[in-house]
Amino acid sequence: MRTLFLLLLASLPLLATAAEPVRPVPALDLARYAGTWHEIAHLPMRFQKQCVGDITATYAARSDGLIDVRNACRNKRGEMESAQGVARPVPGRPGELEVRFAPRWLSFLPMVWADYWVIDLDPDYRWAVVGEPDRDYLWILSREPSMDRALFERLKARATAMGYDLQPLVMTAPLRD
Template sequence: MMRKYIYIIFASIATAFILSACANQAVYRQSSSPLTSVSSVDLNRYLGTWYEIYRLPNWFEGTDCVTVSAQYGLRDDGNISVLNTCLKKDGPKVANGIAKVVSGSNNSQLKVSFFRPFYGDYWVIDLAEDYSWVLVGEPAGKYFWILARQKQLDPKLEEALLVKAEKLGYQRKDLIKPSNSL
């Protein structure tokens, strides 16, 4: 009986901590226009490995990540497996999650969870025709990533993506760029 109460107390504290961290996340997007996702995403082309080129600061990703990658795969239940890896100088830190497509979004909006039952928005807001880069955000303006299939981008393409981000209301000064050297 005592174990049950301890579990309930622990679960309550953990839930409160996660909700507090999410609620305290800063809003970085400054725009009066609502954020929109692309019209559709071919999930088969989207699956695979993506490298983080830039991100907004967030509570779950440390500044000591040298290389950050996300591996997306199709699960047997039709959802998407998510494996995020932060390579640090002293080794990797991984997080396993699940993503579900938002009905009616043509695969351009997902709900992602690393702490079920809590899900966050993951919107594909711009995407290269060849699926070589993507801009990902969510409507509240708290999270944003520039991801690419390669660890490094051509400087001209990188600059063009930063300009796109600025047009969407994200400030260049707020973005963090991992070195992607490991």
């Protein structure tokens, strides 16, 4: 009994510092979000391993309510690569989108749609942090190809508070002092 009490007592600091839940922003104006975003950093993922720089995501609203997505990057050979996809808003959840890069004829399959949550956003849409509920993916984006170091550190701190492990974070753009 005493051992159990000591274990419980020792775990209290861990419980007190539990991560905040990952939450999307409460409002997202897709017209303002549209356009080109420069990636500043991301958590590693297999479908982005060939990218070494000049990473962008461009969003364009469509008349059917969907959003065209074009991801581009410079690869190790110095060539630009791109992938075309589509995103759809989640009804009633403004900061949540689902994105797919699979062919349209597979869009009926739920597994081809991935969560894309805007979890932090500048009121003027100058920067955004994108993640998903499992904390496997994270992107720090900016309208400019670089970011102020102090701002970057604040965004990292917010993501860490939500439980993201940023130890493997990959920097893909320069920071300004």
